[in-house]
Structure formats: structure tokens, C-alpha cells
Amino acid sequence: MRGSGRGPRRRTTRGVAAVLAAGALTLTACxxxxxxxxxxxxPSIDLPDxxxxxxxxxxxxxxxxxxxxxRVLDEFEALTGASVSFVPSGDNVSQFVGSKVEGxxxxxxxxxxxxxxxxxxxxxxxxxxxxxxxxxxLDANYTRGWQELANHEGTQYGVYVKAANKSLxxxxxxxxxxxxxxxxxxxxxxxxxAWTVWESGTTPVSVAGADGWTLTDWFENVYLxxxxxxxxxxxxxxxxxxxxxxxxxxxxxxAELFGSPQLLENGNDGSLQxxxxxxxxxxxxxxxxxxxxxxxxxxxxxxxxxxxxxxxIGEDAQVFPFPAVGEAPPVVSAGDVAVxxxxxxxxxxxxxxxxxxxxxxxxxxxxxxxxxxxxxxxSLEFDAYPNEVQRGIAEALIAAGDDFRFDMSDQTPxxxxxxxxxxxWQGLQNFLRDxxxxxxxxxxxxxxxxxxxxx
Amino acid sequence: MASGKAVIKSRPWxxxxxxxxxxxxxxxxxxxxxGYSVWRSLFDASGKDFVALDNFREMFSNDSIxxxxxxNLIWIVVAPTVTTALGxxxxxxxxRIRWATAFKLIVFMPMAxxxxxxxxxxxxxxxxxxxxxxxxALMTTVHDTFTDASSWPDAQxxxxxxxxxxxxxxxxxxxxVEAGSPALVPLVAVxxxxxxxxxxxxxxxxxxxxxxxxxxxxFTRGGGGTAGAVDPEERGLxxxxxxxxxxxxxxATTETADDGSFVLPAEADGARVRLAADSFTAxxxxxxxxxxxxxxxxxxxxxxxxxxxxxxVLIAAGLASVPREMLEAARVxxxxxxxxxxxxxxxxxxxxxxxxxxxxxINVLKIxxxxxxxxxxxxxxxxxxxxxxxxxxxxxxxxxxGLGSAIAVFxxxxxxxxxxxxxRRLRRENRR
Numbered sequence: 076m077r078g079s080g081r082g083p084r085r086r087t088t089r090g091v092a093a094v095l096a097a098g099a100l101t102l103t104a105c106x107x108x109x110x111x112x113x114x115x116x117x118p119s120i121d122l123p124d125x126x127x128x129x130x131x132x133x134x135x136x137x138x139x140x141x142x143x144x145x146r147v148l149d150e151f152e153a154l155t156g157a158s159v160s161f162v163p164s165g166d167n168v169s170q171f172v173g174s175k176v177e178g179x180x181x182x183x184x185x186x187x188x189x190x191x192x193x194x195x196x197x198x199x200x201x202x203x204x205x206x207x208x209x210x211x212x213l214d215a216n217y218t219r220g221w222q223e224l225a226n227h228e229g230t231q232y233g234v235y236v237k238a239a240n241k242s243l244x245x246x247x248x249x250x251x252x253x254x255x256x257x258x259x260x261x262x263x264x265x266x267x268x269a270w271t272v273w274e275s276g277t278t279p280v281s282v283a284g285a286d287g288w289t290l291t292d293w294f295e296n297v298y299l300x301x302x303x304x305x306x307x308x309x310x311x312x313x314x315x316x317x318x319x320x321x322x323x324x325x326x327x328x329x330a331e332l333f334g335s336p337q338l339l340e341n342g343n344d345g346s347l348q349x350x351x352x353x354x355x356x357x358x359x360x361x362x363x364x365x366x367x368x369x370x371x372x373x374x375x376x377x378x379x380x381x382x383x384x385x386x387x388i389g390e391d392a393q394v395f396p397f398p399a400v401g402e403a404p405p406v407v408s409a410g411d412v413a414v415x416x417x418x419x420x421x422x423x424x425x426x427x428x429x430x431x432x433x434x435x436x437x438x439x440x441x442x443x444x445x446x447x448x449x450x451x452x453x454s455l456e457f458d459a460y461p462n463e464v465q466r467g468i469a470e471a472l473i474a475a476g477d478d479f480r481f482d483m484s485d486q487t488p489x490x491x492x493x494x495x496x497x498x499x500w501q502g503l504q505n506f507l508r509d510x511x512x513x514x515x516x517x518x519x520x521x522x523x524x525x526x527x528x529x530x
Numbered sequence: 531m532a533s534g535k536a537v538i539k540s541r542p543w544x545x546x547x548x549x550x551x552x553x554x555x556x557x558x559x560x561x562x563x564x565g566y567s568v569w570r571s572l573f574d575a576s577g578k579d580f581v582a583l584d585n586f587r588e589m590f591s592n593d594s595i596x597x598x599x600x601x602n603l604i605w606i607v608v609a610p611t612v613t614t615a616l617g618x619x620x621x622x623x624x625x626r627i628r629w630a631t632a633f634k635l636i637v638f639m640p641m642a643x644x645x646x647x648x649x650x651x652x653x654x655x656x657x658x659x660x661x662x663x664x665x666x667a668l669m670t671t672v673h674d675t676f677t678d679a680s681s682w683p684d685a686q687x688x689x690x691x692x693x694x695x696x697x698x699x700x701x702x703x704x705x706x707v708e709a710g711s712p713a714l715v716p717l718v719a720v721x722x723x724x725x726x727x728x729x730x731x732x733x734x735x736x737x738x739x740x741x742x743x744x745x746x747x748x749f750t751r752g753g754g755g756t757a758g759a760v761d762p763e764e765r766g767l768x769x770x771x772x773x774x775x776x777x778x779x780x781x782a783t784t785e786t787a788d789d790g791s792f793v794l795p796a797e798a799d800g801a802r803v804r805l806a807a808d809s810f811t812a813x814x815x816x817x818x819x820x821x822x823x824x825x826x827x828x829x830x831x832x833x834x835x836x837x838x839x840x841x842x843v844l845i846a847a848g849l850a851s852v853p854r855e856m857l858e859a860a861r862v863x864x865x866x867x868x869x870x871x872x873x874x875x876x877x878x879x880x881x882x883x884x885x886x887x888x889x890x891x892i893n894v895l896k897i898x899x900x901x902x903x904x905x906x907x908x909x910x911x912x913x914x915x916x917x918x919x920x921x922x923x924x925x926x927x928x929x930x931x932g933l934g935s936a937i938a939v940f941x942x943x944x945x946x947x948x949x950x951x952x953x954r955r956l957r958r959e960n961r962r
Binding site: 253254256271275285287363364500501 | 721818
């Protein structure tokens with residue numbers, strides 16, 4: 076249907092194509108001149124001429140994240156002559172795409188934040204597999220692990236364009252200097268550091284307990300490092316129950332921190348009322364005498380710091396990798412995968428070209444230079460990142476190779492891993508409220524998982 | 531004039547034509563959705579498989595729905611009662627005052643605010659931090675007028691150190707002190723700003739037989755100090771009451787000087803040193819309004835704030851129609867004001883009170899916005915009510931519109947008795 080609508084138009088506009096292509100070339104030249112993107116570098120990808128074609132891209136991003144993405148799309152428009160429009164999808168991508176498919180006009184390319192949703196779409200037959208040009212980019216730039224995340228039953232459906240490193244602890248350099256401590260490398264050091272910071276008169280850790288997802292990230296990091304990637308995968312798939320010994324161990328470890336109210340800003344009950352942005356601002360808003368010394372979360376903490384505090388990342392706010400609980404430090408990641416939506420199963424040339432471009436190093440570079448972005452693309456040189464902190468985050472992510480694990484709560488059924496007031500969110504909030512009751516927390520988690528995975 | 535039945539008999543088609551628009555609208559907008567909900571509640575999430583009453587079984591076995599049910603019960607008992615009672619009090623009292631209209635206007639004003647906005651307002655009112663939440667600012671201000679703030683609320687002994695926290699909040703040096711050797715009481719965790727004016731710690735010179743010592747913040751800025759020793763840059767903690775205790779009896783008392791030092795008389799030799807709790811009591815932080823324990827009463831409070839004005843206006847209107855002579859007669863007969871209120875005003879107002887109660891009950895059964903907005907995510911499950919659960923089950927994660935419809939049907943059943951009561955009452959009124 077869509078193809079036939081486009082066909083005749085393409086034929087009539089073929090004459091104009093040359094003119095447009097010339098225009099596109101000029102645009103590219105301009106872009107190279109002022110943006111600096113791709114200047115002096117040979118393009119790492121050949122794109123077809125798509126003059127006159129239009130694409131619609133949907134993603135959850137707003138504000139600066141959206142603007143940075145638009146720069147990538149601009150480059151794509153300049154290179155191919157296609158026109159690309161951006162549609163905000165809102166937080167519930169699954170619902171958004173579902174209603175659009177139902178209505179007969181789905182967006183051409185969608186950025187999906189959860190692997191589970193990708194599987195759901197693929198099951199429904201809404202996605203087109205990637206073609207050879209995209210696969211070539213994937214093979215060149217992505218490790219197996221990142222490719223497999225966008226794989227459903229052996230078919231490659233998408234390209235991970237944006238990654239988040241969720242194994243980071245941000246700290247106030249003032250608080251650390253006052254306490255005379257250095258970033259710790261192991262969990263025991265971390266707890267010891269927290270106690271020293273407490274002795275110095277600064278509350279060591281700010282926990283965003285009102286948002287369940289930050290607690291799931293705490294747990295995932297401890298569990299991944301302590302029990303190892305295999306156990307992590309099995310727990311994710313609910314092959315082992317939440318009452319398993321390894322979960323007890325991870326929660327006991329976490330209780331070394333959560334069990335001492337002095338170590339948490341505003342104590343346990345206060346933490347449960349602290350949302351994520353507040354947990355960041357209370358650590359960095361007062362640069363002289365910070366309320367809290369450390370805050371845990373992914374690289375996007377950086378954008379909260381620069382948006383709502385005066386702290387300078389790299390000077391006032393520094394970051395260290397999540398300490399190793401077991402042998403190796405954990406790398407928990409999240410990310411957005413670009414997929415081509417085609418309910419008839421065939422993706423157009425333009426859709427494939429955009430996916431291939433997004434998988435290329437050129438696109439990653441433009442995005443990285445804008446800041447606030449980490450690419451899973453292993454070919455991207457680290458120099459592209461605008462500052463030391465961002466570079467460090469990216470290096471840690473790439474260095475993990477295939478040993479990283481995707482956010483567990485994003486892979487579980489949404490009723491278990493992504494809903495306020497139930498599942499993992501509520502279970503870990505119960506645990507934060509009463510860290511002594513590990514068995515109770517586990518039983519709750521298991522009963523919730525049992526219900527969620529059964530459906 | 532022909533009676534209704536006669537008209538129907540003689541011209542049925544005309545009657546049908548007049549009824550049709552109303553029937554069509556009611557059918558499409560009320561009857562069909564109800565019927566469809568009942569139908570839908572018998573199917574599973576996908577809407578394809580018939581599951582009979584499984585959704586209802588699930589509803590009563592699901593913990594979060596049970597919490598919602600319990601909260602709904604609390605709501606329907608407490609909220610209309612309190613609101614009506616307050617409305618009645620306001621209405622009766624405003625009859626007597628000069629600026630009644632202005633007062634009524636102010637009490638009624640929250641009705642003009644949307645539920646959502648009211649929710650956001652009360653989210654801020656109930657904020658835990660007294661600097662942000664009005665409710666706790668009020669409570670801490672009242673509390674602090676009656677008790678003095680302690681001087682070092684954050685100072686604590688190091689776990690495993692020589693000082694122990696006692697049950698009453700005082701700090702006890704575990705080893706007995708001796709004359710001649712300094713009694714060192716190290717404390718930590720005092721925030722920097724509180725130490726800004728503190729003097730460097732020192733041990734006072736003790737006379738013969740006296741016990742000298744110091745209480746200080748045992749942490750050197752930048753690290754590097756020795757735990758338990760007074761290092762050069764460390765600060766003394768002033769104004770702490772130091773007691774010497776022997777066999778449970780206080781034998782001597784003194785206070786630390788600006789540099790944290792203290793000297794106890796000879797009686798203290800061999801006794802144990804205790805720092806009185808009043809220097810260390812943590813500041814009163816108010817009530818945890820948004821915590822899981824009081825969240826429902828807190829939200830009911832915001833509901834009462836909104837609807838007391840509504841109750842007041844209706845009751846005041848009813849009050850205006852109460853015959854004055856009857857009140858006067860009662861007063862002449864020697865009834866006091868309370869008796870007049872209790873025996874005359876309230877019985878005469880009973881129909882109005884019933885209307886207000888019933889309206890509020892229906893309103894409360896479908897309460898949603900306040901509970902969606904006010905509680906932080908961590909206590910939303912504890913504040914849950916059926917209407918919110920309906921929304922979450924139907925459209926939240928793992929959307930199951932079968933279960934959602936079951937809850938909707940159940941809500942409808944809950945409203946029906948109230949409705950029947952209301953309709954009966956209306957009929958009675960019309961007959962009068």
C-alpha cells in the first residue's frame with residue numbers, strides 16, 4: 076500500500092532529483108564547514124540517493140536529547156536528500172506504536188528503549204529485519220552482545236544507537252576532599268569510604284527510593300558483580316526463583332549500605348520519598364557543604380547536574396565505576412534500539428538506509444560530539460566525546476566487551492520490572508524500608524515474579 | 531387533561547418519537563458501556579478467551595486490589611462524615627458572624643481548584659522537609675516553641691569506639707575515668723557548617739585529684755587524623771553537659787567550654803563519664819505524611835479541604851429554610867444553644883445532611899486524581915483505591931482490560947445501593 080503510493084511520485088520527481096542532489100551536496104559542504112562533523116574524514120558508509128522520500132522517526136527523547144538526535148537526522152538528510160521528520164512517542168512506546176499500526180500509519184523508524192518491547196513488536200510481525208547494508212555496519216561496529224540484544228529468534232531486527240552505562244557512582248569532590256577519601260574499587264572499600272564520609276560530617280549516599288527503577292539498578296549491579304553474568308541471565312529469565320541463595324546474598328550485601336540509616340541522606344524513610352532528580356540535586360546543589368557525598372545512577376545523571384545545579388562535571392562532580400562486589404566490577408547498561416516498522420514485513424530502501432546510517436560511526440560521532448550521549452559503537456574513537464567524564468563512561472562500557480548485561484528490569488515483563496507499586500520496584504522499596512527483612516522482600520519478589528511471568 | 535397512560539395508549543408513536551433521542555443517548559452513553567464492561571469482565575486480557583468469573587476471583591485474591599478495597603472502605607466511612615460534619619459546623623457558625631459571606635467564600639474557594647491541582651498543592655504541603663512542606667513547618671514550629679533545639683544534633687560516637695549510645699540517647703564513655711589521665715570523648719559526623727565557629731579542641735589543665743577531659747569532633751579535615759586522639763586541627767564541641775556517674779548516681783556535673791574541654795571535681799575519680807542526651811536529640815522533623823502509614827488520612831485531609839465548602843454551602847441553604855420560630859420557641863422554653871443545635875437544627879436539617887452525605891459518598895467511591903497525584907511512588911501502593919487500580923489494571927503495565935472491567939463492575943455494584951437510596955429519597959421528595 077505504502078510502496079504503491081510512493082512509486083508514481085518517485086517517477087515524476089526523478090527529473091528534479093539531480094537538482095535536489097546538488098542542493099544536498101551544498102548542504103553537506105555547509106554542514107562540514109560549521110559543524111565540524113565528518114570534516115576531513117572519509118565517510119564510513121555509502122548511502123543511496125533518497126531524494127524525494129520521506130521518513131518519520133519516533134523516539135521518547137525531548138529537550139536537549141531530541142535536539143542532539145536531530146543533528147544526526149540533519150546529516151542523514153544532507154547525505155541522502157530524504158526528508159526526515161521527528162515525532163515524540165511519549166513514554167509508552169509500545170502503546171504509541173500499537174495505536175499507530177492499528178491506525179494504518181506507523182512511524183517508519185522507532186527507537187525502542189526496552190528489549191522486551193522489541194520482542195513484542197517482532198512477535199506481532201510489525202518489524203522488518205535489517206538488510207545486508209545494515210548488517211555490514213553492525214558487524215563492523217558492534218560486539219556480538221549488542222547485536223544479540225536486537226535479535227529475535229535468530230533474526231536481526233534493529234540497531235542499538237544509544238547506550239547508557241548504569242554502573243556509575245557520582246560523587247562530590249568537595250565531600251571527598253573534606254573526608255580525605257579516594258574513589259573505592261571494591262564494595263568493602265565503598266562501604267568503608269561511606270563510613271569515613273559519614274564521620275567527616277557529610278551524609279555519604281543519596282538514594283532515590285521514591286523511584287523504584289533506581290533501586291532495581293542498585294540490585295542489578297550488586298547481583299551482576301556478585302553472582303556473575305550467567306546467574307544474572309537466569310534470574311532475568313526467572314529460571315531461578317527470587318528466593319534463591321544468590322539473591323539473599325546480594326540483598327545482604329546491599330543491606331550493608333541500606334541497613335545503616337546514617338549512611339543515607341534523610342535516612343531510609345526519607346530516601347523513599349526522594350525522587351531521582353532530587354537525589355542528584357541534593358548531592359550537587361550546595362557546592363560548599365554538600366548534603367550528600369555520592370549518588371548512584373547512569374550517565375544521564377550528568378544532564379541533571381548541568382541542568383539544575385551549578386556544579387561543573389569533571390571538577391565539582393566526578394564519577395567512578397560501580398565497585399566490584401565479586402571478582403569483576405559490574406557493567407549494567409541500558410539503551411535504545413532503532414527498528415524499522417513495516418507491518419507488511421518489507422522495509423523500504425530509505426528505512427534500511429537510515430538504520431545503516433545510525434549504525435555507522437559517522438552518526439555516532441555527530442551524536443557523541445554533542446555530549447550527553449554514550450555510543451555502543453566500538454569503532455567510535457573516544458576523542459569524539461566532549462569531556463573526560465563522558466569519555467571515561469564510554470571507555471568503561473566498551474571495555475566490558477560482551478561482559479556487560481542489559482538492565483534486568485527492562486528485560487522482565489513490564490508488570491514485574493516497570494510498574495509503580497508492584498513487582499521489583501515495590502519489592503525493593505519494601506526492602507529499603509526494612510532492610511532487615513531480606514526473606515520477606517524475597518518472598519514478595521518471588522510471588523510478584525510468579526504472577527508476572529505466568530501471564 | 532389526559533393521564534400519562536391514556537396518552538401512551540392513544541398515541542404510542544408520538545410518545546416513542548419524543549422518547550427516542552433521550553433513550554438513544556442514554557443507551558449509547560450509559561447502558562451500552564455498562565453492558566460492555568460486564569461482558570468484557572468475563573474475558574481475559576486479550577479479549578478472546580472466555581474466563582467466566584476468573585477476573586473477579588483474581589480481583590479478590592490480588593493483594594494490591596485488597597489494599598484498594600480496604601482504603602475505599604476507609605474513604606467512604608471517613609471522608610463524607612468528616613466533610614459533612616465540618617460543613618455543618620461552618621454553616622451553623624457562619625449564621626452568627628458579621629462577615630459570613632466573606633468567610634463562606636473563602637471556605638468554598640478550594641472547590642474552584644481542580645482535583646489535580648489540589649493534589650499537587652497537597653503534595654507540596656505534605657513534603658517531609660519542614661523548609662518545603664507547610665504541614666511539617668507548622669508542626670516543627672509548634673514543637674520547637676516548647677522544646678529547645680539541641681546544640682549538636684548530628685554528633686555521634688564512632689561505632690566500635692570508646693563511646694556507647696545509651697537507650698535514653700546519652701553517650702557513655704565505657705571505661706571509668708581517672709584523675710590525672712585525660713578523659714577523651716571522641717564524637718564524629720558533625721557537619722562542617724556547624725563547626726565553623728568552633729575552637730580547636732584542647733584538654734584543660736586539671737588541679738590535683740580533678741578529672742580533666744575533652745569532647746571533640748574526632749575528624750581531621752582531609753583525613754589523616756588518628757582516631758581517638760586530639761589532632762591539631764580538630765574542633766572542640768562546646769556546651770555539652772558532662773556527668774560523672776557512679777553506680778547509677780550522678781556525682782558531678784559540668785559543661786564543656788568553647789574548646790570542648792571540661793573539668794570534673796575529685797568525686798568523679800573512678801566514675802564513668804556520660805554526655806547528657808539533650809545536646810544530641812535529633813531535631814523534630816514533623817510527621818511523615820507521605821509515608822505508608824498515614825498516607826490515606828493525609829489524602830482524606832486534602833479531600834476535606836476541597837469539599838467542606840461544598841457541604842457548607844448546601845447545609846447553609848438548608849439552614850436558611852429552618853423556621854426561626856421553632857428555634858426561638860426552644861430558646862424561650864429554656865433550651866441552651868447546644869440543645870437547640872442537637873434537638874432542633876440537626877433533625878430539621880437531616881434531609882439536607884443526607885443529600886450531602888450521599889453525594890459525597892458517590893464522589894468518594896470514584897476518587898482517583900488525588901491518589902494518583904499526592905503519594906510518591908513508594909507509597910502509592912499503600913494509598914491505592916479501586917478507581918486507581920481500575921486504571922492501572924486496564925492501561926498500566928501488563929494491561930488487562932478484563933480485570934479492569936471486573937473492577938469497574940464491582941465499583942458499579944458498590945454505587946448501586948447509594949443510588950437506590952438517592953432515587954427513593956428523590957421520589958419521596960416529589961410526592962410531598
